[in-house]
Amino acid sequence: xxxxxxxxxxxxxxxxxxxxxxxxxxxxxxxxxxxxxxxxxxxxxxxxxxxxxxxxxxxxxxxxxxxxxxxx
Numbered sequence: 001x002x003x004x005x006x007x008x009x010x011x012x013x014x015x016x017x018x019x020x021x022x023x024x025x026x027x028x029x030x031x032x033x034x035x036x037x038x039x040x041x042x043x044x045x046x047x048x049x050x051x052x053x054x055x056x057x058x059x060x061x062x063x064x065x066x067x068x069x070x071x072x
Contacts, residue, residue, distance in 0.1 A: 005055045009034055009047065013063070022059030025051045027068040037071060
């Protein structure tokens with residue numbers, strides 16, 4: 001691997017496709033909750049860890065769709 005490994009996470013898959021990062025995760029969360037619902041530290045940690053683990057893999061990778069959703 002050469003250079004600086006990068007990754008992107010978003011609630012908006014369109015943003016990820018437009019940016020075309022080498023590694024990315026997308027959730028089904030609401031705008032403004034990219035890394036998880038407010039006050040939901042467990043969800044935030046899951047999303048962050050799932051995104052950061054991609055840095056250890058050679059790129060480019062397919063977008064990883066996380067099963068994280070907004071709680072009503």
